[in-house]
Amino acid sequence: MKKALRVAAVGATLALSGLSLVACSSGSGGGNPAAQSGNDTGPITYVQGKDTSGNIPKLAAMWNADHPKEKVTVKQQSDNADQQLQDLTQHLQQKLSDYDVMSTDVVWTAQLAAKGWLQPLTGNYKLDLSGYLPSVVKSGQYVGTQYAAPSVTDSQLLYYRKDLLGSNPVPTTFAEMMKLCPIAKKAGIDCYAGQFAKYEGLTVNFNEVVTSNGGTVVDDKGKPTLDTPQAEAGLQELVDAFKDGNIPKAAVSYQEQQGLNSFEQGKLMFLNNWPYMVADIANSAQAKDIRSKYGIAGYPGKSAVGGHNLAINAYSKHKKTALDFIKFMESADVQKNRVEKESVAPTLSSLYSDTSFTDQYPYLVPLKKSLDSAVARPITPYYNGVTQAIQNNIFQALQTASTGGSVDVKSVLSATSKAIEAASSGS
């Protein structure tokens, strides 16, 4: 009998948890947990993706030593961005208060905020963000409200071969770079690559060519703005480069790693990639031949903004502590520490102008250049659908161009616009 009871109990628990799941998934919005006063202190949990550097627990220990009554527990998610978002969504959908401070990818701000899951950083929660990089501060905003605070950022850099470039100036636009491609051809290597496989990296690279030509992908309201000469010029640059072979055919399968391999093996003259590659070139065996021959510069145009912000769970029970912890994570000392230990890009402007600091980390100089003009990817609560719409259409166009087919950029962009609109209708 005991056994049967136990089974029944398990069954009942399962049924109840199942039911509560339904209750939550059916009701979005509902109530306004964000409207609480900001005096709640107590232990909190900080959640972020996998910390490969091992530095975050040390920072948490620093905080805990000073705040014995408001200790922070670090929870690490997987290293896959989709899984991180899924984990956050599942917790927030159930209105759980177990995550207090969340590290959110810059493209998640809108979708989490639109569900009412993030505490607006207004009123009692207002932070002074004047000293932080404007493009990053903007990535934490949605419909004019600050929902997430800058933590670490990222922007792409141009890695180039100094030895091949010779006395030519480092290109500052895509067109200038293409003009230098005959040098690569003569040397028998590929000229330029970025991330053109069908994944988030393609959205990043597409966003960059459009904004570098003065266009935008979507407007403030999330409506597509791709039917413009600027956007056409941007996509045309990529299509032509694929057609001419300035971007190698194989680049349609390039994510960060493949481009990095090609560059480190000396088969590529220009590469658009994130700052982490500096450390990789310094340590990787395959990079030994180019280690002394490469240089870094700001992205030739306007880079996309990457990185993570910090947001407070709207259902958190200790929001005051959460806010204080965010202030701690944003402080100059912690940011410096993270540059040192994790090679991240800081968000505090003053660190980039501190020459005693940038002398130790020279990549910060071109990075600042990229960040100054960097533009956020589309800010929309339907981000997943929008990025899929972009990837599906643009990938097909680039793939066609890479195999020598003809591409009408105007019709590609108009199809992309429609697909973005369809995705933004929530279907």
Added chain:
Amino acid sequence: MTALAAPPKSPPPKLAGRESAEANRRRVTRVAYALLAPTIIVMLIIVAYPIVQSVIQSFNSDASGIDPKTGLFRAGGFVGLQNYTNWLFQQCQIGGVTQACPPGSPQAGFYNSVFVTFFFAIVTVALETVFGIWMAFIMNRNFRGRGILRAAVLVPWAIPTAVTAKLWYFIFDPSGVLNTVLNINVLWLSDLWASRFAIIIADTWKTTPFMALLILAGLQLIPEETYEAARMDGSSAVQTFFRITLPLLKPALVVAILFRTLDALRMYDLPAILTGGGGGGGQGTQTLSILVVKQIQQSNDSASALSTITFLLIFAVAFLFIRLLGANLTGNERKARRVAKEA
């Protein structure tokens, strides 16, 4: 539970006769149901509940748009069959108007995914059947080292699919093993048909052993005397195969093919890791399951409708299989014997 604890009864007195036997049977049935009840309840909760929930969700919409002032989602509601018609007729609601989906939206890729899924299922199962029979015949022979061979054949099946996929990923890499050894330059992971065949090759390599084992089990059930009789009658090898082996193998073969077909129709892991559903214009190897998972990130409810459609498709195939080929899965002995006799 008391029934279980009760001491075994002495054989019932002959006088009690029919009535007592009937009562006894009923009591046993009752106990059986009582004992099965917890299992059935748990199964209902963990199997039936999610399916029903998913079907309910598929008739709803997550959100009906954004409140322009606050930027918050407005709660959705019941939308009837809209999620289904969106997929089947490739429609989208753009700005509140139902219209044909633009290229690049998930709905526009539905029939492509149906084609890819069935193409993979048909080609891989056909190849696996042929190779499986061949391997089973070899394993069925008596020779030295048969045990080692049987174990070796099983290796691809024993490797987790994720590992298989990564393994083949290195083989199919543009500068990988295959291109280097054959001295060719095929983009196995991004070209439309090359990527499809890459998946077919990897899947066939991985699951043929499963097929071979099921067929081997069937082969071993065929009595040796049948072959002796055939030889006596002067049947050639080809005749023996088509007139004796294949018909007697049919029950085992049909079950094996059915299992593999259902498995292939819900293929996800191999293409997801090997090509990410890409190839050609970017959707060359996007099976229905991959489309479902992509859609979950955009809209749970629409994804529920798609998974229900996928479920119904697979169910229909299974149903047709059992009807047309007489696969015996329900343990209907008499029917099985009849099928065997017909064969």
